[in-house]
Every structure is written in C-alpha cells, then in structure tokens.
Amino acid sequence: MRVLVVEDDQFHASYLQDTLAEALPEVTEIFHASDGAEGEEEARQGGIEAVVMDLQMDRRNGIEAARTIWAERPQSRILFWSNYADEAYLRGIARIVPEDSAYGYVLKTASRDRLRLALRAVLVEGQIMVDREIHRLQKQGAAPRNRLDDSEFGVLLDLALGLPDKLIAERRGMSLRTVQNRLLSLYDKLGVTVDPEDEAVSLNKRVRALNRALVTRTINVETLEAAQRDLDAWLGGRG
Amino acid sequence: MRVLVVEDDQFHASYLQDTLAEALPEVTEIFHASDGAEGEEEARQGGIEAVVMDLQMDRRNGIEAARTIWAERPQSRILFWSNYADEAYLRGIARIVPEDSAYGYVLKTASRDRLRLALRAVLVEGQIMVDREIHRLQKQGAAPRNRLDDSEFGVLLDLALGLPDKLIAERRGMSLRTVQNRLLSLYDKLGVTVDPEDEAVSLNKRVRALNRALVTRTINVETLEAAQRDLDAWLGGRG
DNA sequence: AAATTGCTTGCGGGAACCCGCAACATCTCT
DNA sequence: AGAGATGTTGCGGGTTCCCGCAAGCAATTT
Structure with missing residues (x-):
C-alpha cells in the first residue's frame, strides 16, 4: 500500500x-x-x-x-x-x-x-x-440548543464576510425579513445577549456574533478565507 | 545556567x-x-x-x-x-x-x-x-501607510469586541466623532473599501473591518480573548 | 375539522452607523 | 509671525440594522 x-x-x-x-x-x-x-x-x-x-x-x-x-x-x-x-x-x-x-x-x-x-x-x-x-x-452543542443548522451556518458565514442583509437574502434566496430572523436565532445561539446584569452595555450584534463564533471555535480564520473565495465566485457569476 | x-x-x-x-x-x-x-x-x-x-x-x-x-x-x-x-x-x-x-x-x-x-x-x-x-x-505595513498606530489598534480591539461607538468613546476618553474618525482610518488601512468595480456590493464596514483584521493577521482569536478580559475588568471597575 | 406549532414575510419605527462639512486647536516649517 | 498640515469636535442627514407586531402558509396534533 x-x-x-x-x-x-x-x-x-x-x-x-x-x-x-x-x-x-x-x-x-x-x-x-x-x-x-x-x-x-x-x-x-x-x-x-x-x-x-x-x-x-x-x-x-x-x-x-x-x-x-x-x-x-x-x-x-x-x-x-x-x-x-x-x-x-x-x-x-x-x-x-x-x-x-x-x-x-x-x-x-x-x-x-x-x-x-x-x-x-x-x-x-x-x-x-x-x-x-x-x-x-x-x-x-446539541444539548443546550446551541447547535447551528446549515441554514444558520450559511447566514453566519455571509454575515462574517460583511454582507448586508439584502445581499444575504439575495444570495440565499430568502426574503429580507427571513434573513433577519435567522440572524436573531444566530444571536441567540451564539450567546449575543443583553446581559441582564450589564444592562448598560448594548453591543453591536453583528460584530459580536462574529466574535463569539470565533472564540467558541464555531468558525475560524480559514473558514473565513474559504467563504470569501466562494463569495467571489458567486459575485463573478452574477455581475 | x-x-x-x-x-x-x-x-x-x-x-x-x-x-x-x-x-x-x-x-x-x-x-x-x-x-x-x-x-x-x-x-x-x-x-x-x-x-x-x-x-x-x-x-x-x-x-x-x-x-x-x-x-x-x-x-x-x-x-x-x-x-x-x-x-x-x-x-x-x-x-x-x-x-x-x-x-x-x-x-x-x-x-x-x-x-x-x-x-x-x-x-x-x-x-x-x-x-x-x-x-x-x-x-x-509601513510602506503603503497600512500600519495601525496604537490608538487605532485600541479602537480596533473595542470594535472587535462589539462595542458601540459611544462606549468606545467613553473607554478611550475620546469624543464620539473622534472615534468615528478613527474608524474611518481603520477602514481605510484595513482595505474596507467600496471597490469601484463591484459598486453593487456595499458591505457592513464594522464586520468587514474585523474580518480583514483577522485574515491579514493583524489580530487573532487569542487577541480577542485577551481583549475581552481587559474589557470585563474595565467594566467591573465602573459599576 | 379545529387547534396548535413553526416558519416566512411585510410594515414601521427607534437606534446605531457612516460620513460630508465646517469650526477650532496644535504643531511644524519657513 | 504666518501658512500649512494634522487632529478633534459638533451638526445633520441618509442608510442600515434590530426587532415587535401581525398576517399568511404548512405540517402535526387533538
């Protein structure tokens, strides 16, 4: 062999x-x-x-x-x-x-x-x-309902690349509002919360979501690079 | 020895x-x-x-x-x-x-x-x-003016944690508008641009900045974790 | 068949963000 | 001393985002 x-x-x-x-x-x-x-x-x-x-x-x-x-x-x-x-x-x-x-x-x-x-x-x-x-x-992940399903994961990647809701919607074939719903459940599952303790600190949800996804090792930098290549390809076959 | x-x-x-x-x-x-x-x-x-x-x-x-x-x-x-x-x-x-x-x-x-x-x-x-x-x-970095100075780097960290402009301003002792200026130069230096080619795609600047900072290895996940600890300490001593 | 549950979608408004414009304050160079 | 160059700050307005509310649709339960 x-x-x-x-x-x-x-x-x-x-x-x-x-x-x-x-x-x-x-x-x-x-x-x-x-x-x-x-x-x-x-x-x-x-x-x-x-x-x-x-x-x-x-x-x-x-x-x-x-x-x-x-x-x-x-x-x-x-x-x-x-x-x-x-x-x-x-x-x-x-x-x-x-x-x-x-x-x-x-x-x-x-x-x-x-x-x-x-x-x-x-x-x-x-x-x-x-x-x-x-x-x-x-x-x-499966226990506390933290696990992302594929559709959420896809949206997470798009978010991580910096796409605005509108583009994500177009790319994933969803309506604007649906994308936003996905984002809500993402925020939830990634622990992007308004901590009842620190009521004072309201965070930028999008950035925070990416941050959390990284420190929980849900995605990593290589994922980002790969997703970017996919995005470029998709943009190419469209513009 | x-x-x-x-x-x-x-x-x-x-x-x-x-x-x-x-x-x-x-x-x-x-x-x-x-x-x-x-x-x-x-x-x-x-x-x-x-x-x-x-x-x-x-x-x-x-x-x-x-x-x-x-x-x-x-x-x-x-x-x-x-x-x-x-x-x-x-x-x-x-x-x-x-x-x-x-x-x-x-x-x-x-x-x-x-x-x-x-x-x-x-x-x-x-x-x-x-x-x-x-x-x-x-x-x-020094050649194409891409190098971040310390003040910009600090703001980048705060941004990466998900802090909103107002909190960054408070933490760094700057005015709101100054923070935003820092962000602008950050966007510039990190290459968060509205590509004249792809006029169509306008990105979420904040997320994009974090993304770029990561893929260019300006910051990494460990930086994020350390910055989070600093932030928590600062929040603690503030009430 | 009716009710329940779960997902999608439109609407609308408050908040945050991006950023041009302009007034000052500093610092540097001549 | 005067002319730039650079950095800070307030104001205002156009976008995008976040998300409650409610209407519509499908699958599952009772």
Missing part, C-alpha cells in the same frame, strides 16, 4: 512516517508533501489511495486538498490529523466527504497507540473513526 | 531541549513546562532567568505567561518561538517587554542554525533578536 503524508511540520511528519512504517506492515511506500497543493499533485502522480493529512497548512489547507483528492478519486481513504478540535474543521470535512469513503479525524495530542489504531482502522480497514474529543464537541 | 522550556508540543519541546543542550554548553539544567500557567510556576520555583516560550498554548498563552514572568523578574531573558508571524503576537509582546530586557522571536520554520544563533544571542548574550520574516512584516 502506498501512503501519502501531507504535513508541513517536519517533526510531525517524521513521527508520522515512523509510526506508519512501524504500525502498518502493508505499507510499501510513503510519500510526503508539505502543503495542500503539493499533496494534490503527489496524490495524482502516485496513484495514492491512502492519505494522512494535516489541516493547517500555508499554501492550501488540508480540507481543500482533500476535496480535490476526493473529487479525483472518491474512494481515497483520508485520515485528518490536527492540533485543534474546531467545529469549523468538522463542518468543512462533513461538507466534502463523499458518500461512502473512509476517513478519520485524530488530534495530534492523541497517544501513539490511538494514532496507530486510527491509521489501521481508516487506511487499512476503511472504517470511519473520529477522535472522542471531537465527537464530544459535536454532542455538547 | 538554568533554562526553562515552555512548549506544549512534545516533539518541539524535545527538539528544543536537544538543540539547547548541544548549542549552549553553559546550560546546566533544563526545565520544562507544557503550558503558560505551569511555566510561570516553574520559573518562580527554579529561579530561572532564561526562557524559551511557545506562544499558542491552551491554558494560558505565552504572552500572558511572559508578562507575569517579567513582572516578577524583569531581567529574565525570553526567546519566543512560534509557528506564525502574526502581527497580533508582535503587538502583544511589544506591549509587555520591560525597559531593557533581552528577548527574541524566532519562527519554528527557522533552520536549526538560526535557532542556535538566537538561543545564544538572547539567552546568553542578552541581545534582542527578531526573525527576519517577522521584521519584514513590520516594514511592509
């Missing part, structure tokens, strides 16, 4: 390669790329179907790279391996994973044993495996 | 320790902490005056840890060692470094040689040393 490691940190890369070689005897060759663009290229060249992918990388991040790899070879097995358990990454991945592909998500802080297990489960056995830490994150 | 390494990534930590031991013969003991709070504690215990400090850490980040270390022992020599060249970190550091302390800033992508050099220059020789990559960042 030929495995591609996409990881820009040299220490993590070599650790991964060591663990791979040691834990999976069926691995015959290990390729390496140090950013997303290079990773796509390598995957294409090598006819690779098993990938371990870092998420934060400079030129092109792991999610984008995974998207094109899956677009070209949907049966590829990809194990994501990241420092953070941001919900933003989960949404990004959930959005691009093909119908029945194998993938996994492990934190870099996981023990070597857990990494070995994930490597075997995803790359060899073709299972789906998500780190417990992360799964917890998904659930916790 | 006793050196403290504050770094939550185990690989980076052991790489640092190796390099330290090998490059600085005058090092007699190496202590290790894996987050800021622990780092402060260790520094206190060990009577440490030379520190290598990661910036992104969970419980308490490097800047905050450095602040308390310097508060307790201003002559401490601290080498910051980080993945990113965010302007936000530079400002954070510039804000807390005591009058004539030795410090340095090296990127994790720097070569081993450069790291060795920085270790010696800062920890042993007591020099100030900033990675070329980062220095470039500071300059580049």
Whole structure:
C-alpha cells in the first residue's frame, strides 16, 4: 500500500512516517508533501489511495486538498490529523466527504497507540473513526440548543464576510425579513445577549456574533478565507 | 545556567531541549513546562532567568505567561518561538517587554542554525533578536501607510469586541466623532473599501473591518480573548 | 375539522452607523 | 509671525440594522 503524508511540520511528519512504517506492515511506500497543493499533485502522480493529512497548512489547507483528492478519486481513504478540535474543521470535512469513503479525524495530542489504531482502522480497514474529543464537541452543542443548522451556518458565514442583509437574502434566496430572523436565532445561539446584569452595555450584534463564533471555535480564520473565495465566485457569476 | 522550556508540543519541546543542550554548553539544567500557567510556576520555583516560550498554548498563552514572568523578574531573558508571524503576537509582546530586557522571536520554520544563533544571542548574550520574516512584516505595513498606530489598534480591539461607538468613546476618553474618525482610518488601512468595480456590493464596514483584521493577521482569536478580559475588568471597575 | 406549532414575510419605527462639512486647536516649517 | 498640515469636535442627514407586531402558509396534533 502506498501512503501519502501531507504535513508541513517536519517533526510531525517524521513521527508520522515512523509510526506508519512501524504500525502498518502493508505499507510499501510513503510519500510526503508539505502543503495542500503539493499533496494534490503527489496524490495524482502516485496513484495514492491512502492519505494522512494535516489541516493547517500555508499554501492550501488540508480540507481543500482533500476535496480535490476526493473529487479525483472518491474512494481515497483520508485520515485528518490536527492540533485543534474546531467545529469549523468538522463542518468543512462533513461538507466534502463523499458518500461512502473512509476517513478519520485524530488530534495530534492523541497517544501513539490511538494514532496507530486510527491509521489501521481508516487506511487499512476503511472504517470511519473520529477522535472522542471531537465527537464530544459535536454532542455538547446539541444539548443546550446551541447547535447551528446549515441554514444558520450559511447566514453566519455571509454575515462574517460583511454582507448586508439584502445581499444575504439575495444570495440565499430568502426574503429580507427571513434573513433577519435567522440572524436573531444566530444571536441567540451564539450567546449575543443583553446581559441582564450589564444592562448598560448594548453591543453591536453583528460584530459580536462574529466574535463569539470565533472564540467558541464555531468558525475560524480559514473558514473565513474559504467563504470569501466562494463569495467571489458567486459575485463573478452574477455581475 | 538554568533554562526553562515552555512548549506544549512534545516533539518541539524535545527538539528544543536537544538543540539547547548541544548549542549552549553553559546550560546546566533544563526545565520544562507544557503550558503558560505551569511555566510561570516553574520559573518562580527554579529561579530561572532564561526562557524559551511557545506562544499558542491552551491554558494560558505565552504572552500572558511572559508578562507575569517579567513582572516578577524583569531581567529574565525570553526567546519566543512560534509557528506564525502574526502581527497580533508582535503587538502583544511589544506591549509587555520591560525597559531593557533581552528577548527574541524566532519562527519554528527557522533552520536549526538560526535557532542556535538566537538561543545564544538572547539567552546568553542578552541581545534582542527578531526573525527576519517577522521584521519584514513590520516594514511592509509601513510602506503603503497600512500600519495601525496604537490608538487605532485600541479602537480596533473595542470594535472587535462589539462595542458601540459611544462606549468606545467613553473607554478611550475620546469624543464620539473622534472615534468615528478613527474608524474611518481603520477602514481605510484595513482595505474596507467600496471597490469601484463591484459598486453593487456595499458591505457592513464594522464586520468587514474585523474580518480583514483577522485574515491579514493583524489580530487573532487569542487577541480577542485577551481583549475581552481587559474589557470585563474595565467594566467591573465602573459599576 | 379545529387547534396548535413553526416558519416566512411585510410594515414601521427607534437606534446605531457612516460620513460630508465646517469650526477650532496644535504643531511644524519657513 | 504666518501658512500649512494634522487632529478633534459638533451638526445633520441618509442608510442600515434590530426587532415587535401581525398576517399568511404548512405540517402535526387533538
């Protein structure tokens, strides 16, 4: 089996390669790329179907790279391996994973044993495996009705880009008032409230919503950058 | 010499320790902490005056840890060692470094040689040393008049927290209109413009400003969290 | 069939924001 | 001392935003 490691940190890369070689005897060759663009290229060249992918990388991040790899070879097995358990990454991945592909998500802080297990489960056995830490994150939101649905999340992204209500409405095919309703529930779920204590401080809701979404790790800067590209594309096919 | 390494990534930590031991013969003991709070504690215990400090850490980040270390022992020599060249970190550091302390800033992508050099220059020789990559960042802003001055940066933080003009004015001791002027120059410098091309899209300036500040790495999420704490303190002492 | 619940949409008004205009106050340069 | 250059402040008005209110529509319950 030929495995591609996409990881820009040299220490993590070599650790991964060591663990791979040691834990999976069926691995015959290990390729390496140090950013997303290079990773796509390598995957294409090598006819690779098993990938371990870092998420934060400079030129092109792991999610984008995974998207094109899956677009070209949907049966590829990809194990994501990241420092953070941001919900933003989960949404990004959930959005691009093909119908029945194998993938996994492990934190870099996981023990070597857990990494070995994930490597075997995803790359060899073709299972789906998500780190417990992360799964917890998904659930916790569900309890206090804090979880955003897709439509709210979309509006959040548009808001975060700075679009005015009118444009959001046009883009999402909703009426102005409906967009505003979405915003209201967003404010609610993100905890943008008029604290009964600090009655005095009334905040700018829009900015506050973006702020909260960031500090709760609902979105991150990379999400913003990706959303901006989508927006530009949409504006292009319209103006 | 006793050196403290504050770094939550185990690989980076052991790489640092190796390099330290090998490059600085005058090092007699190496202590290790894996987050800021622990780092402060260790520094206190060990009577440490030379520190290598990661910036992104969970419980308490490097800047905050450095602040308390310097508060307790201003002559401490601290080498910051980080993945990113965010302007936000530079400002954070510039804000807390005591009058004539030795410090340095090296990127994790720097070569081993450069790291060795920085270790010696800062920890042993007591020099100030900033990675070329980062220095470039500071300059580049200066050319096209993009650089924010301190007063603008303060207003940016308040804006990012969601404060309305009136409160910003009160907090910064400026008139309402002056705050708005600051905002105007902020919008200008951050590139929040009405693109003559896309005349159609008029954006929400405030949100857009925060968005731009984030993607240009002028501020980051940790900045936001720190600013929030400051704000809470200020609100507390006001009633 | 009627009632309940949930979502969308229009209307309207108060608040906040953006910003041109103009009057001053400082500081600098000649 | 006089002429700019730069920064602060008040005023006024056009926008956008926030959101209560109520009417309409669909799905589910009783």
